[in-house]
Amino acid sequence: MEMSSPPGMDMPSAPSSDDNMSHDMTMHMMQMTFYWGKRAHILFDGWSTNNLEKYLFSLLGIFFIAIFHEWLATFRASATSFVRASKETNNLKSPFLLHRLFLTGLFAVHAITGYALMLMVMTFNGGIFIVIIAGLSVAHFFFKGYNEVATVVAGHHV
Numbered sequence: 047m048e049m050s051s052p053p054g055m056d057m058p059s060a061p062s063s064d065d066n067m068s069h070d071m072t073m074h075m076m077q078m079t080f081y082w083g084k085r086a087h088i089l090f091d092g093w094s095t096n097n098l099e100k101y102l103f104s105l106l107g108i109f110f111i112a113i114f115h116e117w118l119a120t121f122r123a124s125a126t127s128f129v130r131a132s133k134e135t136n137n138l139k140s141p142f143l144l145h146r147l148f149l150t151g152l153f154a155v156h157a158i159t160g161y162a163l164m165l166m167v168m169t170f171n172g173g174i175f176i177v178i179i180a181g182l183s184v185a186h187f188f189f190k191g192y193n194e195v196a197t198v199v200a201g202h203h204v
Contacts, residue, residue, distance in 0.1 A: 077170040086171045089162060105177045108166055112181025115159040120189040122152045 084101035087094045088108075095101040126149060163182075166174050 109177045109181040113185040116185030
């Protein structure tokens with residue numbers, strides 16, 4: 047059974063019966079420099095790309111995860127502002143605790159997607175890095191860029 051890995055992550059072909067700890071450490075060494083190629087191990091053992099089709103679909107999925115992450119940041123800010131404004135005008139019909147739980151859930155999902163994106167960048171695959179930056183940038187343009195421009199034009203500072 048052939049095990050392929052990104053450059054710089056050579057693994058021994060057979061485990062040493064004398065030195066399992068050394069083998070385990072070798073199996074979990076990380077790529078420490080950027081590389082270009084279609085082979086990547088992303089987040090889970092089952093999410094590996096070994097051909098161009100899987101790699102391109104993975105890049106597309108990662109792009110949308112990055113967009114979702116940035117959209118979620120915008121949505122969290124809007125939801126927080128809404129809860130704050132509703133609390134000040136006493137328009138909250140449901141208990142304040144439910145809103146706090148909702149905002150906490152949004153925070154948790156945002157943290158999960160943020161750390162997942164960070165771990166994807168840590169594969170050091172150049173294509174993955176580029177699509178994450180592209181996804182975050184596209185989402186920023188659509189979800190945040192307009193508000194920042196409108197604020198600056200109105201003479202206010204963010």
